[in-house]
Amino acid sequence: MNVKGTIALLLAATAAVAQQVLVPPYLQPGNYPALTSEGKVLIWQTDTVPGAFVVEYTAGTNFEHAKKISRSKVTVTPLNLNKQTTLLYRSQLGKLKFDQDYIYRVLQNGTVVSTATFRTRTxxxxxxxxxxxxxxxxxxxxxxxxxxxxxxxxxxxxxxxxxxxxxxxxxxxxxxxxxxxxxxxxxxxxxxxxxxxxxxxxxxxxxxxxxxxxxxxxxxxxxxxxxxxxxxxxxxxxxxxxxxxxxxxxxxxxxxxxxxxxxxxxxxxxxxxxxxxxxxxxxxxxxxxxxxxxxxxxxxxxxxxxxxxxxxxxxxxxxxxxxxxxxxxxxxxxxxxxxxxxxxxxxxxxxxxxxxxxxxxxxxxxxxxxxxxxxxxxxxxxxxxxxxxxxxxxxxxxxxxxxxxxxxxxxxxxxxxxxxxxxxxxxxxxxxxxxxxxxxxxxxxxxxxxxxxxxxxxxxxxxxxxxxxxxxxx
Missing domain, CATH: 3.60.21.10 (Metallo-dependent phosphatases)
Incomplete structure (x- = not known):
């Protein structure tokens, strides 16, 4: 089989097992009870196909004029429920400033899966x-x-x-x-x-x-x-x-x-x-x-x-x-x-x-x-x-x-x-x-x-x- 044929088969196989997002990314308060430190947590869920996710966030309401773009660690918990395995992802957006607008985006293979703005506590x-x-x-x-x-x-x-x-x-x-x-x-x-x-x-x-x-x-x-x-x-x-x-x-x-x-x-x-x-x-x-x-x-x-x-x-x-x-x-x-x-x-x-x-x-x-x-x-x-x-x-x-x-x-x-x-x-x-x-x-x-x-x-x-x-x- 030639190289083109091999690539075509690989692409077909990838499409056949394409990841499905079951719950889109959403914002949670995280473990930040007092007004001494601030952060948020993003959670989302997919099917059993692993994804190489990247989470980025910055102060403001867009990335185009951002002075600094931060990346947060993504963790994954496999859930084996009802004879099915799904993947529950978490990412903590830490060291945020109070009274500040932020924007985040979740990317997979360079493609934006989800993006939204939020405001921190006052x-x-x-x-x-x-x-x-x-x-x-x-x-x-x-x-x-x-x-x-x-x-x-x-x-x-x-x-x-x-x-x-x-x-x-x-x-x-x-x-x-x-x-x-x-x-x-x-x-x-x-x-x-x-x-x-x-x-x-x-x-x-x-x-x-x-x-x-x-x-x-x-x-x-x-x-x-x-x-x-x-x-x-x-x-x-x-x-x-x-x-x-x-x-x-x-x-x-x-x-x-x-x-x-x-x-x-x-x-x-x-x-x-x-x-x-x-x-x-x-x-x-x-x-x-x-x-x-x-x-x-x-x-x-x-x-x-x-x-x-x-x-x-x-x-x-x-x-x-x-x-x-x-x-x-x-x-x-x-x-x-x-x-x-x-x-x-x-x-x-x-x-x-x-x-x-x-x-x-x-x-x-x-x-x-x-x-x-x-x-x-x-x-x-x-x-x-x-x-x-x-x-x-x-x-x-x-x-x-x-x-x-x-x-x-x-x-x-x-x-x-x-x-x-x-x-x-x-x-x-x-x-x-x-x-x-x-x-x-x-x-x-x-x-x-x-x-x-x-x-x-x-x-x-x-x-x-x-x-x-x-x-x-x-």
Whole structure:
């Protein structure tokens, strides 16, 4: 065979095994919790065909006038899931400056696979971020919310859990989540490419851990594959139990270290906001001593103007759905003592905002233990600040609790929307009229903006209409 014939055969063979990008490159916050150093992480996934990737980045919004172009190391983790091997790539963009625009590009054999710009965190006393949860359901509403959030150009996005349905599997992320947030175009019918240039801080919800039995779901617990978040949190005494054949469990743990299980509790700063993110799933003791010690130190030492705590399952919820699960109420006295301003949750597929409130959980006759019903209810004493309206009175006395779980999954209790007479539960020790606003008949997301001692919260629905707004001042 002559040389031309050999080359032709080689080219044909190469084309036959051409690499397929399964998840395009997207931006993650990385392990940068405090405003002392800054960086980001790029993640992408391909099929089993290896690629010689190069990642370059520079300050500014184009490469043509760059004074210096940096290259970052690319690492690859083979994932042997569902009798298939895929390759998960990571590249850390380090030593970034605060308040700076950057551009990155991912190249393979000199060809640009992906490029996008992003802006690093700010140290100024301001920020603007979006919040939603319960989103990865492969729905038209999910696409619309993605598009609307991208149009708002937030500094970052906080996802309050239940990232993907139904079980948090790798194949579900690739089918139900990424296509809506790393879309090739920005359109209300398909979503947006928001994750290419805006980092998502994602909390773990109950649907994200339903696949902890790897014998049943070999591609389970994909939360730990696809996220790269701060690793400054506590590891509680009781953590998620991963089940399955020992070799399979060992392979999972090796693939996700050091993220499992530490990454389910973390905190970070952005501008003048400090956010502590917690795991509130059923295996967690809300008053775990290790977590309480970490949370106390984390919030007490923060110099941020605004202190926010986020977790998936709400303690204060007036919907019928998930009403009985109230274990996170036990954390209220601790958060009150530590000066928490807002609590952001999901789980219930609608929007709710409480009056500012304080809560004292009920104890047994010895005063040593909190009382919890078999359903998970926590009775106690409520103190409501009903004078706060967020317009004329903007100084709340107590914590405001938000449920923002209308990010894409089917809505809960649509008939209860804006009907306070339907929100009542019994007995009075378990429920008082703590809900100031509930919108349950349309999908929505939360937009929070801070400027010094002023915080503005707006809830925007899938028609881009403001359905709730308050201002808080200090």
């Amino acid at each position: 140290r100024k006393p301001e920020t603007r971020f979006a919040v939603f949860g319960d989103c990865g359901a492969r729905s038209p509403q999910q696409a619309k919310i993605s598009w609307l959030v991208n149009e708002q150009k937030p500094d970052f996005v906080l996802v309050t859990g239940d990232i993907v349905y139904n079980n948090g599997r790798e194949q579900e992320y690739r089918r139900n989540f990424f296509p809506y947030y790393i879309s090739s175009k920005s359109d209300s019918s398909v979503g947006s490419p928001i994750m290419k240039n805006i980092p998502f801080y994602m909390l773990v919800g109950n649907h994200d851990i339903y696949s902890a039995d790897l014998a049943k779901y070999p591609d389970g617990l994909a939360y730990f594959y696809y996220n790269d978040l701060p690793l400054n949190g506590a590891v509680p005494e009781e953590t998620l139990e991963v089940k399955g054949p020992p070799a399979q469990v060992d392979a999972f743990r090796k693939s996700v270290q050091p993220r499992f299980p530490r990454m389910t509790h973390f905190s970070f700063d952005h501008g003048n906001v400090h956010i502590a993110c917690l795991d509130a799933n059923s295996y967690i003791n809300p008053l775990d001593p290790t977590v309480i010690e970490w949370l106390t130190n984390d919030l007490r030492t923060s110099k941020a103007d605004w202190k926010i705590v986020a977790y998936h399952q709400p303690g204060f919820n007036s919907s019928k759905a998930h009403y009985d699960y109230q274990l996170m109420r036990l954390l209220s006295p601790v958060m009150e003592q530590l000066g928490v301003d807002l609590v952001l949750t999901g789980h219930v597929h609608n929007y709710q905002r409480t009056h500012p409130l304080a809560f004292e959980p009920k104890k047994d006759s010895t005063g040593a233990r909190y009382l919890i019903s078999k359903e998970g209810r926590v009775d106690g004493k409520f103190t409501l600040d009903q004078a706060f309206d967020g317009v004329t009175n903007t100084k709340p006395k107590g914590i405001i609790y938000i449920v923002t779980g209308a990010g894409g999954a089917a809505l809960y209790d649509k008939e209860m929307s804006a009907k306070p007479f339907m929100w009542k539960h019994e007995p009075q020790e378990n429920w008082v009229p703590f809900t100031a606003k509930m919108v349950s008949d349309i999908h929505s997301f939360t937009l929070i903006e801070t400027a010094g001692k002023k915080l503005k919260l707006r809830q925007l629905d899938s028609q881009n209409q403001v359905i709730d707004q308050i201002t808080i001042t200090k």
